Amino acid sequence: MTIFTSMQKFICTFFLLTSLFSNAFGQNFNLGGLISDGQRQPISGVVVSVSGSNKTVVTDRDGHFLIKSLDSGTTTIRFARLGYTAIEKTFNIHTDDLKVHVILVAEVRQLKEVTIEDGHTGQKNKTESLNIQTVDAAFIQRNLGGSLMKTLERLPGIKTIGIGSGQSKPLIRGLGFNRVVVVDKGVKHEGQQWGADHGLEIDQFAANQVELIKGAASFIYGSDAIAGAIAINPAPIPMVNSIGGSVDLIGKTNNNLFGSSVNLYARNKQWFLDSRFTYQDYGDYRVPTDEVYVYDYQVKLKDNFLRNTAGREIGTHLNLGYVNERFRSVFYLSNTISNSGFFANAHGLEPRNVDAGMHDASSRDILRPSQKVNHFKIINRSVLEDGNHRFEGELGYQRNLRKEFSDYVNHGYMPSVYPSFMTVPSDLEREFDKVVYSANLRDRITLGKHELSLGLNGEHQNNGINGYTFLVPAFNQYSIGSFVYDKYRLNDNILLHAALRYDHSRIKMFSYTDWFPSTITSGAVAREEYVVRSSDLKRQFNSVVWSVGANYNLDRFSLKANVGKSFRMPIAKELGANGVNYHYFSFEKGDPSLAPEQSYQADLSLEWKAEQWSILLSPFYNYFSNYIYLNPTSGHDTNYGAGNQIFQYAQSKVVRYGAELQFKIKFLKTLTAEALGEYLSAEQRSGDKAGYTLPFSPPASALFNLTWSPVLKNRPEGTYFSIDYRVTSPQNNIVPPEKKTPGYQLINLQAGTKIKFYNQSLMISLQAQNVLNTRYLNHTSFYRLIALPEMGRNIVLSVKIPFSSIKNKS
Structure with a gap:
């Protein structure tokens, strides 16, 4: 009995001690925190790995990371990112979760000229199945074009529809307009994307980082991302207890542009304020020819200037935010105003009626025809981190007010003299007034090897019209969509992706x-009638899209594959257009019965990185079962357009395929070379234009670059001398009424350096664009239809003067 009692006590004591030791040594904890650089700016894409295990995470765009289920005791963590010195730190975790702040130091040998950050070196690209390229503010300053989209055109797969020297819109792999989503601070930028002459109201000086997603991204952004997306991110939140800013100065010789952008910011521990004001003024731009032909009419150009292409742009930005360890909320306010002219001989005016003397009197005045655009925007972005969850949300309001001015010219049955009873001004050709409300909500959840994202998007648009001509009806539109996206880390080398999305949209025209x-003639009877150009119409659309992909990453080799389905709902112009498009001298008619576009796409990305060189190949295949396009017919309108050809919106099957190639090699310590190439083929497989390509299909092209980055004494790093040689093939594969475009070669030069100025690094960039003043035609240009060559030689000088002060680094 005594032995039995002793045994009971022993067993109870044993289990009690086992339980205590299990609780003491078996409890799991979380380790998280922030990783920043020497300037206390967050670093994304840092690989955070636990020594002795396969646990690995990557910091997000705000520099945050979280490692879960760590055993109590001593743990060694390694922090590594290309361009920074890798470090290891040991942490003791015993009683509670641990929050840390780690600082990485930039390597001295970091290549300052690397511009496609995430395409070649970013860790983020290794965890995304889509083809993503990222450029930063340094790339934008070094390659400043007439607009942000023009600046991005240097990248393979990215082209623009140029509208003079100050406006342009993006093409991704040959698709544009409402097939490319532009996301500004998390909210879809909504303007009048459907027009070839409608540029994007984006201030490129306010863009700190731009992500370009090439390929179908509808499962993230919904309709309109069927070709890809361009995400514009603001500057990082200022350092704690800091005040500073910068002054950007820019000048261009071709159109005598001068401009400046001034940035001021300040922050205490939790609140910050960031502001920017941009102003640019430019004159008519010059082309390397003294005459052009507009529909067989000879147009003489005085001193090679394109009359009435001057303009002015003003951008005002104000950001106010609150930040702590778990929560941040930022309000972004912006107001972008532009006033620019259209080439007087190619916008709704017969070339022989243009008052050339008046337009040529000054190269800086803005006469009719012209456009004024005001885009006002308020966005709130908030992030809350709570355990395994990261809640993200955006609320947005924007108003895009666009007015097109032109002298009144009667067409068809319009009265010869503008009536006095009209309340619309006689020079207001068209007005579009779009108001948009947006809301996005996402929850990012980490569950073991799964990184799950749940999202909900909603948008409401109200678009009003005005003016003495008609093309597109007024409409209301709303859409709502939800998605689930899962990243599953199979092992250290393989990451799997799967996404599913549902959308519902309605439009009321x-x-x-x-x-x-x-005068309407029916048989032998003629009568006068006020013609209804657009009837009331209600349509609703539902769509389910999906995407699956995989990443396979080794030390030097990485492979990405993605297949998916995307959609795009038809827009108001495609459904209800019924009028003359004076920009193209055509009569356009919509089709109210159009179905949503359905697209299936496969993307592949193969990358190999060695010590001195790297290569990236990105082929793709794309199939549309019902692509919407503007089909030129054999008919001509005689009632409104004085005989203009009728273009009817239609649908057809389309096959597209192509690839981009990027190769970079380092010959010497200071000498690098780069080759960028792109190829696209598109063919309509059904409809009236079966066998033809698609409009605005860019020709194959290649860019070869050589850059010398010397290390100079008594001067900070950042000096470079660079030459670009671009070769573009002829585009003979066209769809009427497009014309064939001959090939061309261009040479551009760049140089830049940094100069110490009162403990600040003043940055100077110099470009010589089209050095040889080559006369060439851009197949995707707005003015290609009238064989108008692109801008001639242009010298661009930009200077960035930063200044900052830190009150208390602690």
């Missing part, structure tokens, strides 16, 4: 009746 009577 309103009727429009001519303000003047037309």
Whole structure:
């Protein structure tokens, strides 16, 4: 009995001690925190790995990371990112979760000229199945074009539809307009994307980092991302207890542009304020020819200037935010105003009626035809971190007010003299007033090897019209979508992706009746009638899209593969257009029965990185079962357009395929070379234009670069001398009424350096664009239809003067 009692006590004591030791040594904890650089700016893409295990995470865009389920005791963590010195730190975790702040120091040998950060070196690209390239503010300053989209055109797969020297819109792999989503601070930028002459109201000086997603991204952004997306990110949040800013100065010789952008910011521990004001003024731009032909009319150009292409741009930005360890909320306010002219001989005016003397009197005045655009935007972005969850949300309001001015010219049955009873100004050709409300909500959840994202998006648009001409009806539109996206880390080398999304959209278009009577003939009877150009129409659309992909990463080799389905709902112009597009001298008619576009796409990315060189190949294949396009017919309108050809929106099957190639090699310590190439083939497989390509299909091209980055004494790093040689093939594969475009070669030069100025690094960049003043035609240009060559030689000088002060580094 005594032995039995003793045994019971022993067993109870044993289990009690086992339980205590299990609780003491078996409890799991979380380790998280922030990783920043020497300037206390967050670093994304840092690989954080636990020594002796396969646990690895990557910091997000705000520099945060979280490692879960660590055993109590001593743990060694390694922090590594290309361009920074890798470090290891040991932490003791015993009683509670641990939050840390780690600082990485930039390597001295970091290549300052690397511009496609995430395409070649970023860790983020290794965890995304889509083809993503990232450029930073340094790339933008070094390659400043007439607009942000023009600046990005240097990258393979990215082209623009140029509208003079100050406006342009993006093409991704040959697709543009409402097939490319532009995301500004997390919210879709909504303007009048459907027009070839409607540029994007984005201030490139306010863009700190731009992510370019090439390929279908509908599962993230919904409709309109069927070709890809361009995400514009603001500057990082200022350091604690800091005040500073910068002054950017820019000048261009071709159109005598001068401009400046001034940035001021300040922050205490939790609140910050960031502001920017941008102003640019430019004159008519010059082309390397003294005459052009507009529909067989000879147009003489005085001193090679394109009359009435001057403009002015003003951008105002104000950001106010609150930040702590777990929560941040930032309000972004911006107001972008532009006023620019259209080439007087190619916008709704017959070339022989243009008052050339008046337009040529000054190269800086803005006469009719012209456009004024005001884009006002308020966005709130908030992030809350709570354990395994990271909640992200955006709320947005924007108003895009666009006015097109032109002298009144009667067409068809319009009265010869503008009536006095009209309340619309006689020079207001068209007005579009779009108001958009947006809301996004996401929850990023980490569950073991899964990184799960749940999202909900909603948007409401109200678009009003005005003016004495009609093309697109007024409409209301709303859409709502939800998605689930999972990243599953199979092992250290393989990451799997799967996404599913559902969208519901409705559009309501309103009727429009001519303000003047037309003579309608029915048999032998003629009568006057106020023609209804657009009837009331309601349509709704539902769509399910999906995407699956995989990443395979080794030390030097990485492979990415993605297949998916995307969609795009038809827009108001495609459904209800019924009028003359004076920009193209065409009569356009919509089709109210159009179905949503459905697209299937496969993307592949193969990358190999060695010590002195790297290569990236990105082929893709794309199939549209019902691509929407503007089909030129054999008919001509005689009622409104004085005989203009009728273009009817239609749908057809389309196959597209192509690839981008990027190769970079370092010959010497200071000498690098780069080759960028792109190829695209598109063919319509059904409809009236079966066998033809698609409009605005860019030709194959290649860019070869040589850069010398000397290390100079008594001067900070950042000096470079660079030459670009671009070769573009002829585009003979066209769809009428497009014309074939001959090939061309261009040479551009760049140089830059940094100069110490009162303990600040003043940055100077110099470009010589089209050095040889080559006369060439850009196949995707707005003015290609009238064989108008692109801008001639242009010298661009930009200077960035930063200044900052830190009150208390602690």
